[in-house]
Amino acid sequence: MAEHAAKQIDTETLWGGKTSPFTTSYGKLMMWFFLVSDALTFGGLLAAYSFTRFNVSDAWPIGEETFNSLPFLGHGYPLIYVALMTFILIVSSVTMVLAVEAGHRMDKKGVVKWMIATIIGGFFFVGSQAWEWSHFIHGSEFGKVELADGSQAIVKGHFGKITSFDVTEAHGHHKKGEKIVDAFEGDLMHQFQHAVELGHIENGQITLHDGTKALVKKEKDEHMQLVIKKNGSKHKIGDKIDGKEAEDLYYGSINTGEAHKVIYGANLKQNEYGPQQYGHFFFFITGFHGFHVFSGVVFNIIILIGVMRNLYHKRGHYEMVEKTGLYWHFVDLVWVFVFTFFYLV
């Protein structure tokens, strides 16, 4: 585009040599070098993840079992949510490359349009990851249970809704015979899980904060299945226990009145999905990647402001868009590998 052609500086002045190395600008070359080093970091993390996975004796979580929920729709949708996240990131990579292409034609309007689309995609991805972390941390309704023989099992199926706590022994402001119902959605469930963790449930009776004892009334669980993830004296990894037997074992553990029989969700010490290291790697790798996406969005916004202020148009080329584009594609590239090794394999 002749009218935008920028001033040519001879390469001798520029590099002190005859040609620029690799016929690429300094900035682009340095971006590539940075990306190689960053790729080594992620490569190292994923390799360490695989190494750990093969060196723990307990069963490693399976992606389609751990990640099977959708916002508002509950569970039973294996991998659909991460697939959606992957798709969002791929699409935002496409809009970025379209912005770069528009920049090559000095089409400022096109660059602005596609960069805004990219930034929106980036925000969607970061938001999705926040939801996924929240879901991962809060965990399922059943949690992971330690059975009488010392084995540990994850629980599949549908948890019957808790309808009320029927007070049998009153303390505080409760009365005997009173039926305590949900003050808000999930209130009883929350109290129930908390009591389970503390070991405040015995023979179907829950002890509340104020010392009130109450019978737990709940709807029937459906399709309950225990999958053993840690060897015990009776059950071995991979065993599946269904129906009545599963319910007896599960509630048997809860009704012992001992604490820490059930783990809900995840923190840095333990998680309901698998070995402790699994939680560590999940938080670190997806967190580090999410941080990259977030920085990418910030870079894109900064460059977008430059584009809107005509900075690059006056300069005669949109190479800055290309450089931030390289970073953005790299983020997508890393996710492709995280997706495979964390969720699929």
Added chain:
Amino acid sequence: MERDDIIEYSLDTHHSEEEGVKMRKKIWQVTAILTLITIVEVACGAFIKQDSSIWHLVKWGFIILTIVKAAYIVLVFMHLGHEKKSLKYIILVPYIIFILYLLFILLTESTAIDRVLKAFGA
């Protein structure tokens, strides 16, 4: 005023409208391929259980498809396929060698640890 940020020395910085049409066609093609691969991966992951007899083949399938996806992203989206050969290989070769080396070391080590655990118990 002499400004050193208005230098024009990157050969690939501009292209014409006609080239743009061709490039966009290519971009949408690659988009379709990447989407298709992701759909295939998710379908395999959701429907083939890990204890099935063909799981190890599925696993290799995932790894190959992932590398195909990565190649499209790096070579087309990041434009590395059209850069000078010297640049292309100076980026790719050291990285690939290093990662293969790392995998080799870790596989060797984890095999050794596995043997120790089997012999002496966890």
